[in-house]
Amino acid sequence: MSNETWRPPPVLLTVDLVILTLRSSSLHALLIKRGIYPHKGEWALPGGFIADSNEDIFDAARRELREEANLDATVLHLEQLGAYGRPDRDPRGRIVSVAYLAIAPGLPEPEAGTDASAASWRPVEEVFSGHVRLAFDHRQILDDGLELARSKLEHTSLATAFCGETFTLTELQRVYEAVWGFELDPRNFYRKVQAVPGFLTPVGPDRRPTKGRPARLFRAGPEQVLRPPMMRPVPRTGNEKER
Amino acid sequence: MSNETWRPPPVLLTVDLVILTLRSSSLHALLIKRGIYPHKGEWALPGGFIADSNEDIFDAARRELREEANLDATVLHLEQLGAYGRPDRDPRGRIVSVAYLAIAPGLPEPEAGTDASAASWRPVEEVFSGHVRLAFDHRQILDDGLELARSKLEHTSLATAFCGETFTLTELQRVYEAVWGFELDPRNFYRKVQAVPGFLTPVGPDRRPTKGRPARLFRAGPEQVLRPPMMRPVPRTGNEKER
DNA sequence: CGAATAGTGTCTATAAGACATTATACT
DNA sequence: AGTATAATGTCTTATAGACACTATTCG
Numbered sequence: 131m132s133n134e135t136w137r138p139p140p141v142l143l144t145v146d147l148v149i150l151t152l153r154s155s156s157l158h159a160l161l162i163k164r165g166i167y168p169h170k171g172e173w174a175l176p177g178g179f180i181a182d183s184n185e186d187i188f189d190a191a192r193r194e195l196r197e198e199a200n201l202d203a204t205v206l207h208l209e210q211l212g213a214y215g216r217p218d219r220d221p222r223g224r225i226v227s228v229a230y231l232a233i234a235p236g237l238p239e240p241e242a243g244t245d246a247s248a249a250s251w252r253p254v255e256e257v258f259s260g261h262v263r264l265a266f267d268h269r270q271i272l273d274d275g276l277e278l279a280r281s282k283l284e285h286t287s288l289a290t291a292f293c294g295e296t297f298t299l300t301e302l303q304r305v306y307e308a309v310w311g312f313e314l315d316p317r318n319f320y321r322k323v324q325a326v327p328g329f330l331t332p333v334g335p336d337r338r339p340t341k342g343r344p345a346r347l348f349r350a351g352p353e354q355v356l357r358p359p360m361m362r363p364v365p366r367t368g369n370e371k372e373r
Numbered sequence: 374m375s376n377e378t379w380r381p382p383p384v385l386l387t388v389d390l391v392i393l394t395l396r397s398s399s400l401h402a403l404l405i406k407r408g409i410y411p412h413k414g415e416w417a418l419p420g421g422f423i424a425d426s427n428e429d430i431f432d433a434a435r436r437e438l439r440e441e442a443n444l445d446a447t448v449l450h451l452e453q454l455g456a457y458g459r460p461d462r463d464p465r466g467r468i469v470s471v472a473y474l475a476i477a478p479g480l481p482e483p484e485a486g487t488d489a490s491a492a493s494w495r496p497v498e499e500v501f502s503g504h505v506r507l508a509f510d511h512r513q514i515l516d517d518g519l520e521l522a523r524s525k526l527e528h529t530s531l532a533t534a535f536c537g538e539t540f541t542l543t544e545l546q547r548v549y550e551a552v553w554g555f556e557l558d559p560r561n562f563y564r565k566v567q568a569v570p571g572f573l574t575p576v577g578p579d580r581r582p583t584k585g586r587p588a589r590l591f592r593a594g595p596e597q598v599l600r601p602p603m604m605r606p607v608p609r610t611g612n613e614k615e616r
Numbered sequence: 617c618g619a620a621t622a623g624t625g626t627c628t629a630t631a632a633g634a635c636a637t638t639a640t641a642c643t
Numbered sequence: 644a645g646t647a648t649a650a651t652g653t654c655t656t657a658t659a660g661a662c663a664c665t666a667t668t669c670g
Contacts, residue, residue, distance in 0.1 A: 139425050216429055217429055226471075321625095322659085344668065565632080585648025
């Protein structure tokens with residue numbers, strides 16, 4: 131169907147980042163206010179073009195994470211979400227974006243990056259139920275990133291990526307509650323996380339002081355895959371009382 | 374970091390397809406023997422460049438599915454696997470591939486496509502345990518596609534995409550067994566699929582004749598998400614008797 | 617001692633795993 | 644009748660969900 135002289139059309143490649151973290155027990159995503167032409171002034175996911183033809187896409191994601199969010203990718207969870215390539219997604223031309231999901235523990239205040247006039251952690255609940263408009267197809271990407279995070283919380287140890295090096299059971303429970311949007315029973319949560327081999331490793335005799343009884347500390351265990359899984363309480367998607 | 378005149382480097386975009394089907398109760402993938410330069414003569418996933426700057430990536434996957442595998446994408450399950458963009462993955466230059474996973478029911482014999490000197494369904498077991506070399510990073514892509522299929526069999530109705538319009542419980546069980554590589558107990562399988570609301574819809578009084586008692590027929594039900602999930606018997610990954 | 621938070625047990629319902637028998641068709 | 648395959652029940656074990664009390668620290 132193609133002849134000998136046909137050459138495939140070149141495209142430009144960007145990476146976009148869905149960076150999630152917990153701030154005061156609620157889920158936040160890092161957004162930037164665009165400082166340049168397409169969608170200038172609108173909120174968008176941090177990201178940018180690959181730097182040169184030899185830059186690996188994953189490396190580009192790490193670089194953007196550092197440049198735009200001032201986060202060290204070597205200690206962060208970072209995984210690919212997918213490629214977004216609708217032909218009309220960017221007015222500048224054919225630009226395909228490879229999106230990454232990053233999970234950050236702490237709360238380093240964001241810095242405005244190169245192309246951003248502002249960067250800030252926004253509650254995802256506000257972005258969705260409120261009416262924050264996102265540039266390009268970034269709403270879709272954020273949505274997909276959230277669903278991936280929600281899903282991976284069930285059967286992987288991803289939740290620990292939201293926590294620091296060590297954490298308490300209550301902190302871990304807050305992660306599940308914030309990402310899933312459900313309150314969990316602390317007694318059942320306690321029983322379930324303890325029952326998964328390799329999920330959590332107790333840390334010495336140290337305890338974290340609180341207003342009440344000090345809490346035991348844990349760190350992420352060796353197991354990446356949770357069996358049995360931590361299942362989400364209710365529906366995953368819409369209708370299920372039917373049939 | 375970039376100055377005003379800097380322009381991002383263009384890349385070329387391909388789509389590659391992991392097409393899975395069942396042939397005589399064992400899992401097969403469609404592979405082509407490359408007929409042109411890079412890795413000529415080696416086995417590879419079907420795929421090709423996007424046709425022009427206005428072609429949507431998903432449409433390109435559908436097109437390749439038709440051109441290279443003679444399959445009608447409108448009735449097939451087709452979903453994105455991810456983007457593969459290691460800088461050295463293709464000797465022709467910077468070529469990023471967006472991989473798709475396709476699930477086909479029937480057994481239409483493949484046709485050699487444009488750039489392929491041969492196309493054939495190969496048992497995936499042979500590709501992995503045997504030593505079929507795959508071109509580019511296609512082994513990785515096939516691996517990822519397989520794992521996605523295995524995983525989605527657990528909590529979605531993807532298994533029905535391997536079957537025709539209507540199917541028997543035994544046929545559906547063969548899908549799970551072939552993809553997971555485990556034999557399942559027919560009695561427990563029967564109980565579990567029946568217990569998931571919306572998974573299967575019985576089809577009239579029709580039965581499929583066999584050598585023994587004729588089997589009831591079902592079609593895929595309305596529910597895409599399986600609750601409770603059909604969980605894989607053993608380990609998902611390596612070590613779990615520890616701790 | 618009272619307030620605050622952590623840590624744990626028990627009972628019940630639902631789902632999983634192992635296992636054997638009955639049903640319907642064909643020859 | 645014999646063979647082949649489908650359909651289904653029961654018992655036991657594991658996990659999930661609901662729920663309430665005890666433990667440790669601080670002021």
